[in-house]
Structure formats: C-alpha cells, structure tokens
Amino acid sequence: MPPLYARIEQALRTRLSTASPGDPLPSEPTLAAEFGVARMTVRAALDRLAADGLVERVPGRGTFVRPRPAPRPAGTLMSFHDQVRSWGQVPSSRVVEAALRQATADERASLRLGPGAQVVSIVRVRLAGATPLALEHACFPPHLAHLLELDLERESLHRALRERGLRPTLGSSTLTAEAAGPHAGLLDVPATEPLLVETRLIADQRAEPLERTVSRYVGSRYALQVTFDVEAGP
Template sequence: MSPLYARIEQALRTRLAAAAAGDPLPSEPALAAEFGVARMTVRAALDRLAADGLVERVPGRGTFARPRPEPRPAGTLMSFHDQVRSWGQVPSSRVVEAGLRPATADERAALRLASREQVVAIVRVRLAGPVPLALEHACFPPHLAHLLELDLRSESLHRALRERGLSPTLGSSRLTAEAAGPHAGPLEVPANEPLLVETRLIVDQRAEPLERTVSRYVGSRYALQLTFDVEARP
C-alpha cells in the first residue's frame, strides 16, 4: 500500500488538473482534518507537488495552483531552452557528462560516422526553474567538439550551432515509454515514475546529420501535443 502522503498527493493532483492558475488549495490544517492525518503528512504531499512545479507555496499566504506548461507540438522543432522560456520560466542544465567517447552502433548509423570515429557526448539534466524535466543524452559528430567549450549549464547548444552557420533544420523522433529505474536519481523521482522517451535525429540545412539525442522526460511534468488527420474510409 502506498504511503499516506502519496495518496493525498494523488488526490490533490486530481483537483489541480481542474484548477486555474492562482487558485488556492485548502490550508494545511484544513487538509489534515479532511484526510484525517497529521499536518506533517500533508506537508510532505504539498512538498512533492511543489517539487513538480504544480503548486507555489507562499509563506504566510498559502499554497496556490501554478500555471501548467503548454505541451510541445510534436511536429515542431523547438529547443528545450526556447520552450522553457516560452513558459515564462528560466531554463538551466545540470551537467552529468561531457566529452569525446567512442560512438555506439546506433550513433554511428544515425550520424553516418566511420567505425572508429568518436562522438561529442553531452549528458545533462534539463530544468525549468528548480524542477528537473528531462535527462538528455545528446551526441554530435566529432567536428563539433567546440560545443564542449560552452557553459553547458546555461547556454543553448542550438544557438551555438546557428552562430557557427549550422542550422538545425529538420528532425525525426521515435517515442517510447519506460520506468525511471536507474535514471530516477538525477530526475528526483521514484524508480517507478513513468518517463516519456524521445529518440531524435536532427539534420542541418545541407541535410547532414547534426545531433542524435535520447531525452527522458518525467511524464507528470512534460507533455507532447499531436495533431493528426483521420483517414477517410469508403
């Protein structure tokens, strides 16, 4: 059976799904009375909601629903940096790994590399404000090693590429899902948290492979929006 605070958290998530930005939640004493628990248990549930960016806790005033980030249109090539700024939040990254390493078979095929070539590998936790949204494994052809000289905590790689005359122009993605498992720690989620996994290849204006990235998004913090046609049937 899940802990009491987790059940309260889930009940409040359901309420927040129908709430408008700025709507107040009941006070801690009111929630404690409603669920028949101690205030400490309610506080643990609210802390988890705040960590996910769903509520804002204002000392002396209470807890309020935060605006929900707009989902990313799946058919749009938008950098994480630009997307988070469009939400009115500050993007940043926590660097896990950065350097040259041997390419895997999948990376060689995607980036059209020779068998002994290396890739520029950059692994970062991507954050909106203080909230981790994704664990991103990006790799680039070895001639782009200058990317390692950037401030990978705050700079946009796509912006740096454009400044070098390389325009991320076209991309293709494959979407899967998995539990957080070994990636739970960097994302600050339980091991059974659902993740949306996007494997993406981007090419430049000459149709040359530019970037292969595997991004693992926390399912409760990130969404994609799909627009599709309905196939006509005779």
C-alpha cells in the same frame, strides 16, 4: 508501501488533474484532518507538488493550482532552452557527462559514422527554474568537439551551432515510454514515475546528420501536443 506523504501527494495529483488554474487547495489543517495525519506530512506532500510546478504556495494565503506550461507541438523544432524561456521561466542544466567517447551502433547509424568512430557525448539534466524536467543524452559527430568548451549549464547548444554556421533544420523523432528506474535520482522522482522518451535525429541545412538525442521527460511535468489529419473512410 509508499510513505504517507507520497500517498497523499498521489491523491492530490488526481484532484489536480480536474482542477483549474487558480483554484485553491484545502488548507494544511483541513487536509491533515481529512487524511488523518500530522500537518508536517501534508506539508511534505504539498512541497513535492510545488517542486513539480503543479501548485503555488503563497505565504498567508494558501496553496493554489498553477497553470501548466504550454505543451510543445511535436512537429516543431524548438530547443529546450527557447521553450522554457517561452514559458517565462529560466532554463538551466546540470551536466552529468561531457566527453568524446566511442559511438554505439545506433549512434553510428544515425550520424552516418564509420566503424570505431567517436561521438561528442553531452548528458544533462534540463531544468525549468529549480524543477528537473528531462534527462537529455545528446551526441554529435566528432568534428563538433568544440561544443565541450561551452558553458553547458547555461548555454543553448543549438544557438552555439547556429553561431558556427550550422542550422538545425530538419528533424524526426520516435516517442516511447518507460519508468524512471535508474534515472529517478537525477530527475528527483520515484523509480516508478512514467517518463516520455523522445529519440530525435536532427539534420543541418545541408541535410547532414547533426545531432542524435534521447530525452527522457518527466510525464507529470512535460507534454507534447500532436496535430494530425483524419483519413476519410471508404
């Protein structure tokens, strides 16, 4: 059974789903009385909501619902770095892996590489402020090994590519979902947390494969917006 603070956190998440930005949450003593727990247990639940960017804790005033970041239009090619800056937050990364390695079969097919080819593999936890939003597995053709020399915690890979005359131009992606499972620790979420998984292939201005990336977004911290046409019926 989940700890008490986790159950309180989940109950408050349900309430937040129908709340408006700026709405106040009940005080810690009020919530402690409601759930029949100590104030420190309530505080732990509120701290987790604040870490996810769902609420803002203002000393001396209380806890308030924060506006959710604008969702990324699914049909728009925007780097994570630029998107987080558009929210008025500071993007950063924690590097998990940065190396040349043997390509998988899927990577070879996506990047049009031959048997035994290597890829530039860069795995990073992507953050907005101090909050982990995604675990990103990006791979590039081996002739882009210079990317490993960048400050991968702060620099934008797409910006570095553009500076070298390679413009990310066309993209396609597939969306699936999975539980956090083995990735939970890196994203600071429970193993059962739903993740939105985007497998994306990006081509350059010559329509040559440039990047294959699998990004696992924390569902409660990130959203994609889809615009579509409705086919006329018979």
